[in-house]
Amino acid sequence: MNAWRLVSRNALVYRREWVVFLTGFAEPVFYLFSIGVGVGALIGGFDMGGQFVPYANFVAPAMLATSAMNGAIMDATFNIFFRLKHAKLYDAVLATPLTTGDIAVAETTWALARGGIYSAGFLLIMLVMGYATSWWALLALPACLLIGYTFAGLGMWATTYMKNWQDFEYVTLLLMPMVLFSGTFFPLEAFAGPVRWLIEATPLYRGVVLCRELTTGAVGLASLVSVVYLAALGTLGMLGARRRLAQLLLT
Structure with missing residues (x-):
């Protein structure tokens, strides 16, 4: 598949810049230890569907979803803009058999792969600290890849x-409210009416809910809704990105 050639190119570029990967991964970890563990010692936890969930266990899956988002959005925005507007990489790529569709698939794949790397590291921390209490947590990594796919696209x-x-x-203006209010640090029941409906429509909220359901074992029909x-x-x-790339690069 032609798209894999561009994915391989990105992997070679980052081979010597692996430290860059730590930037997006560290933020959710800091949130987990400062708010999940630190504040959690004062709060205790919440009741979710008749099941008591300690506060750290409540925050950890939300930060897992945030890790997937951070990894994907870093490449899908800043790096793609540089390649498109400054490095003119895609103009050169189109001189090869690759098409704008291949570019869209390749860059989406690379961005969700970066999100997957962040998520895998964070999920390992959760498992070591005992914040994943269900065997459904085995599906949390595929769920994070789906979250990465969403934010990459x-x-x-x-x-x-x-x-x-x-x-x-x-981008910052949109991401920061999502991180703070997408059910990450407190239940969505704190809001009502249009505000709650708006939050429920955000992709990070759907990702947070999905990861939380998987790590606590509260899987149901709503989980499938989030996946779809x-x-x-x-x-x-x-x-949409494929169409726009064709407009920008082929006209």
Whole structure:
């Protein structure tokens, strides 16, 4: 598959810059230890479907989903913008048999792979610290790959509309509220009405809920809804990015 050639190129570039991977991975870990463990010692926990969940166990899967998001969004926005607008990498790529569709698939694959690496490391921390209490947690890594796919597709699509580096302020403006309010540090029942509906529609919330259901064993029909929703958003983003790349590079 032609797309794998571009994925291999990205892997070679990062082979000597592996320290860069630590930037997005460290943030959720800090949140886990400062809020999940530190504040959790004061709060105790929450009741979820008749099951008491300690606060650290409540926050940990949310940070797992955030790890997947961080890894994917880093490459799907900042790095793709650099390759597209400054390095002109894709102009060179199109001189080969690769198409704009191959570029979209390759960059989405690489971005979700980065999210998967972050997630695998964070999931290992959860397992060592005993924050995954169900065998369903074995599916948490595939769930994180799905989260990475969603943010990779949407992030790349959004990046094709950006004109300069200042536009990335909007990325931060969107990501920070999602990290803080997507059921990450407290149950969504704290909100009501339109605010709650808006949060429930965000991809990070669906990812947080899915990871939490898997690590606590509270899997149900709602888990399938989250899977379908995340897959649909990721596919929509990748197809939109493919169309935009064709407009930018072939016209």
